[in-house]
Amino acid sequence: MPKPPLTLKKRAEFLRLRGGTRWSGPAFLMESKLREAAGTALDAPRFGFTVTKAMGNAVARNRIRRRLKAAVAEVAPALADPRRDYVLVARAAASMRPFVDLKKDLEQAFQRVHHPAPRIRRAKP
């Protein structure tokens, strides 16, 4: 595994990303925002991982978080925006999804979160 990503440490940092641009895949939900405090010299993306108790017992949650972290470590250096923070909320399929698919999901997620599609009005009936 390449270098693991920087992680979010505080609850407030997680809460700040609520309402950011989001993408939902089979294994996780990604939410992201640009960091506001431009004063900080930090120029690397940061990631937060949320695995709820509904995902299983402690062993299962550990495995899900580690797999997501490993996938991010491989994909993020090329695709993640260093000015942004990201939160990944795990979904039930995260433990069983093949690793290559997990990485493909991430590539798509970065794409969609950086360039959100304009909201498409559903055609009136």
Place this chain on the structure above:
RNA sequence: UCAGUCGGCCGGACGGCCGCUGCCGGGUGGGCGUUGUGGCCCGGUUUGCUCCCGGUGGAGGAAAGUCCGGGCUCCAAUGAUGCGCGGUGACGGCUAACGGCCGCCGGGGGUGACCCCAGGGAAAGUGCCACAGAAAUGAAACCGCCGCCGGGGUCUCGGCCCCGAGGUAAGGGUGAAACGGUGCGGUAAGAGCGCACCGCGGGACUGGCAACAGGACCGGCACGGCAAACCCCACCGGGAGCAAGACCAAAUAGGGACAGCCGGGCGGGCGGAGCGAUCCGCGCCGCCGAGCCGGCAUCGGGGCCGCUGUCCGGGUUGGUUGCUCGAGGCCCGCAGCAAUGCGGGUCCCAGAUGAAUGGCCGUCGCGGGGGAAACCCCAGACAGAACCCGGCUUACAGGCCGACUGACACU
């Protein structure tokens, strides 16, 4: 060989690429702080973080549930007793302690190895024992049975039938349970009424540290169950917990103490610094302003609000510490039936904090299924340290070892 009982142990192995974290060693290094001075600069020093390289350690038998017992920390009380509440409950031992463990006793189950038991007190008191049943505990006469009593009917004059008053716990019936059971005697019928045996109660004495076991002899038998109903007895227990507790630093807002200030403004004067613009100081002068409460009012006085300086304390956030060497693991010897204890040797074995101990891939092995085979497919449990120990309980794919029991077969 099959079926079973008990105890102990393991919890896939190896390799490749990449990654996390503790410790140790190294870096002619670099960066950011820190330390010694009254103050400043330079140099070097101390120490910490970060970066790089190398070595080494890194989840469990239950890490789980948080059910008991301790250590440790703070708070409260500071002795003892009483009251209340909670817990435990045969006996002996082990242990730091325990509701744990070992041994033993009693009761129950099993052909057996062996297993199970919330196992003090019901003659201290209160309460409950539904339904059924006549009666449910200082018990009881529904049916039945009986004829020493009284009355009536009938009559073949022996008797028979009915009623009343009684006797009777052997029989029927009810129930989980009905004043112990069987037999003989006995009687109007019966009844421990008497006797024998069994059961029950008391019990000299014997064995055992004890629980307890055996038991001469005595008693015709009285004393039902529930204490996981209240209760009584004995013993034990202060409360909260590492988010305990200790320490450090910065910013912001605000609090307290002390000192100074007719405390604000404008203009002027004097003094000091500077080439100067300007800045600093003032028991100086003039003018303007002078809030709120209390007080009749001018005056005078008090309190609150204010500014400056110094010091102190608290909260939030962050960091450090507590934090891993301990009732410690392994091996050997001795004592003991054992739990365990003592002695010797040896080892250091996770310390994270949005939380590391891993991610991906390959080979082999084990289990199940398919196939004649090569081989293919599918499964791989329960579960993640959070201050540390001793236990208990619960979950668990699959496998290994030892002792023992019962069948069958063979010798």
